[in-house]
Amino acid sequence: MSAQPDGSYGPLIPMPDLTPDALRSAVARIAPSRVSALTQHLFEATTNVQRTQSLAPLRAFVHSWAVFIAIQRHPQRAARLRELEEIVDGGEADPSDAIDEVRRIRDVAEAEAGL
Numbered sequence: 001m002s003a004q005p006d007g008s009y010g011p012l013i014p015m016p017d018l019t020p021d022a023l024r025s026a027v028a029r030i031a032p033s034r035v036s037a038l039t040q041h042l043f044e045a046t047t048n049v050q051r052t053q054s055l056a057p058l059r060a061f062v063h064s065w066a067v068f069i070a071i072q073r074h075p076q077r078a079a080r081l082r083e084l085e086e087i088v089d090g091g092e093a094d095p096s097d098a099i100d101e102v103r104r105i106r107d108v109a110e111a112e113a114g115l
Helices: 020-030 032-052 056-072 075-090 096-113
Strands: none
Touching: 020 032, 020 056, 032 056, 056 075, 056 096, 075 096
16 A cells, blocks of 8 residues: 655545455545445446456456545545536536546546556
């Protein structure tokens, strides 16, 4: 696990290993309301692995939840992402700048997760 500073505050938790159990444990600590969604996604991914004989669904699961954790473990980053999503979803202003910033947040999260 690795931790990166978040401004004057550090992350809530270290970045977990990229295994389903470690990701589930991290989500339970920082976003307990999302554990059921993670569990459902993992069930679907493992079912699709068996059906397709490909690890791609499991890789997508790990990628999705690692990025989620990398964002959510930094409260300021998570709050900013929610603000940007509201701007994009609101449709009241040109969302181009907000979309660009969302991409940057996700890029940083992917790098932090080692993806």
